[in-house]
Amino acid sequence: MLFRSVAATAKTLPRTLNTISRRTYVEAVENALKLQFSLPHETLYSGSKVNQVNLPAQSGKMGILANHVPTIEQLSPGVVEILEEGSNTAKKYFISGGFATVQPNSVLSITAAEAFPLESFSQDNIRKLLTEAKGKLSDSDAVVAAEAAITVEVLEQLEAATK
Amino acid sequence: MLARSAITQSARCATSQIRGYATLKEVELRLKSIKNIEKITKTMKIVASTRLSKAQKAKAAAKMIDQADATFYDVAKTAEVAEAKESPKHLSIAITSDKGLCGSIHSQLAKAVKRNLEANPTTDIVAIGDKIKMQLLRSHPENIKLAFNGIGKDAPTFYESSLITAKILEELKAQDYSKITIFFNDPVSSLSFEPSTKPIYNPETIQTSPGYNVFEIDPEGKLPTDLFEYSLTSQILSAMAQGYAAEISARRNAMDNASKNAGDMINRYSILYNRTRQAVITNELVDIITGASSLD
Numbered sequence: 001m002l003f004r005s006v007a008a009t010a011k012t013l014p015r016t017l018n019t020i021s022r023r024t025y026v027e028a029v030e031n032a033l034k035l036q037f038s039l040p041h042e043t044l045y046s047g048s049k050v051n052q053v054n055l056p057a058q059s060g061k062m063g064i065l066a067n068h069v070p071t072i073e074q075l076s077p078g079v080v081e082i083l084e085e086g087s088n089t090a091k092k093y094f095i096s097g098g099f100a101t102v103q104p105n106s107v108l109s110i111t112a113a114e115a116f117p118l119e120s121f122s123q124d125n126i127r128k129l130l131t132e133a134k135g136k137l138s139d140s141d142a143v144v145a146a147e148a149a150i151t152v153e154v155l156e157q158l159e160a161a162t163k
Numbered sequence: 164m165l166a167r168s169a170i171t172q173s174a175r176c177a178t179s180q181i182r183g184y185a186t187l188k189e190v191e192l193r194l195k196s197i198k199n200i201e202k203i204t205k206t207m208k209i210v211a212s213t214r215l216s217k218a219q220k221a222k223a224a225a226k227m228i229d230q231a232d233a234t235f236y237d238v239a240k241t242a243e244v245a246e247a248k249e250s251p252k253h254l255s256i257a258i259t260s261d262k263g264l265c266g267s268i269h270s271q272l273a274k275a276v277k278r279n280l281e282a283n284p285t286t287d288i289v290a291i292g293d294k295i296k297m298q299l300l301r302s303h304p305e306n307i308k309l310a311f312n313g314i315g316k317d318a319p320t321f322y323e324s325s326l327i328t329a330k331i332l333e334e335l336k337a338q339d340y341s342k343i344t345i346f347f348n349d350p351v352s353s354l355s356f357e358p359s360t361k362p363i364y365n366p367e368t369i370q371t372s373p374g375y376n377v378f379e380i381d382p383e384g385k386l387p388t389d390l391f392e393y394s395l396t397s398q399i400l401s402a403m404a405q406g407y408a409a410e411i412s413a414r415r416n417a418m419d420n421a422s423k424n425a426g427d428m429i430n431r432y433s434i435l436y437n438r439t440r441q442a443v444i445t446n447e448l449v450d451i452i453t454g455a456s457s458l459d
């Protein structure tokens with residue numbers, strides 16, 4: 001097994017020399033899920049190997065493992081759980097929405113507008129903001145009401161997640 | 164004739180003498196104002212330097228988002244469909260900022276947009292930032308369909324770009340354009356930048372991509388539309404972040420040069436000032452000595 005993979009690497013070596021460095025990295029390790037988790041202002045993961053990622057997709061919650069079928073999913077507000085290699089506890093981030101793409105080479109790219117670790121939220125604050133937003137739901141201004149509806153959706157998810 | 168020329172000659176002498184005394188004051192004032200200019204440019208340089216690291220970070224994060232988008236379109240081979248379309252309706256989104264004092268960065272982008280306009284004269288333009296708007300208004304006022312200002316005060320946020328995207332979608336129906344191009348300044352290094360472009364694909368193009376079936380996508384959902392809107396927002400954001408980084412580093416260089424020039428001028432003027440002062444003192448000494456010797 002080891003010999004075979006060495007042989008395979010040797011075979012791909014002349015080819016990979018010509019391609020860009022990102023490609024070589026991808027070709028060298030085949031059987032792990034690589035996660036790119038990026039926000040507009042920060043990059044949380046840039047291609048590190050993970051065991052599993054659970055996503056709050058709009059079509060329902062889904063878990064992504066290595067060699068998943070290529071897909072693209074819109075994410076709803078919810079918790080992204082990341083099971084890193086060599087660690088038993090999942091890292092949890094709450095996102096406000098975004099997109100997840102599984103590339104054919106076992107690379108999962110998640111792009112979200114905002115993401116914060118779940119433990120950084122305060123339950124009291126969530127409750128306070130939730131009552132505030134609910135008050136605005138029946139506002140006469142349609143824009144304010146629509147914004148409040150989105151806020152309530154996000155906050156309710158967040159409240160459920162932090163419980 | 165001779166008399167007249169003698170009179171003008173003497174008049175000239177008189178003015179030059181007056182000027183000789185006035186220059187000392189003038190040179191002093193000039194020197195002071197240049198010193199103030201140097202202080203301002205130096206401060207602006209320091210401000211730009213401190214903002215640079217933040218801008219670089221925003222640029223790096225934005226590039227990652229770009230990459231995620233680009234790999235999807237790469238696999239789906241979306242570019243092939245977009246290229247194959249005949250007589251496409253073009254939309255150019257040109258991104259600069261409101262602020263100047265950063266060298267030729269805005270005019271170079273304007274040149275790139277104009278070059279594209281020569282090839283496709285019917286292109287509609289969205290101008291983001293006052294600088295590009297002013298430059299394009301002069302040459303192609305009828306092409307500008309939308310303009311935004313208040314850009315570039317701080318590193319761009321997702322909220323800003325969503326507001327811009329919402330306006331573009333609402334006012335221009337961006338999804339109907341078969342070719343959308345974003346023009347922005349790409350910071351190649353901390354010293355140089357380059358006007359570059361990137362394409363945005365509309366929902367129809369996304370759906371008809373030859374590689375679209377590689378991905379397992381729910382056919383019921385309106386994913387192409389959602390993806391188009393989301394990637395338009397994030398691409399505008401990343402272009403704005405890169406443009407911002409390019410602008411900040413260009414401003415730092417411009418202000419660095421301006422401070423150096425001001426330093427040179429200060430040197431030249433302080434030598435001139437000292438010489439003039441010395442000349443005045445010598446003149447006065449000559450006067451005193453002449454006066455004293457006439458008494459003997």
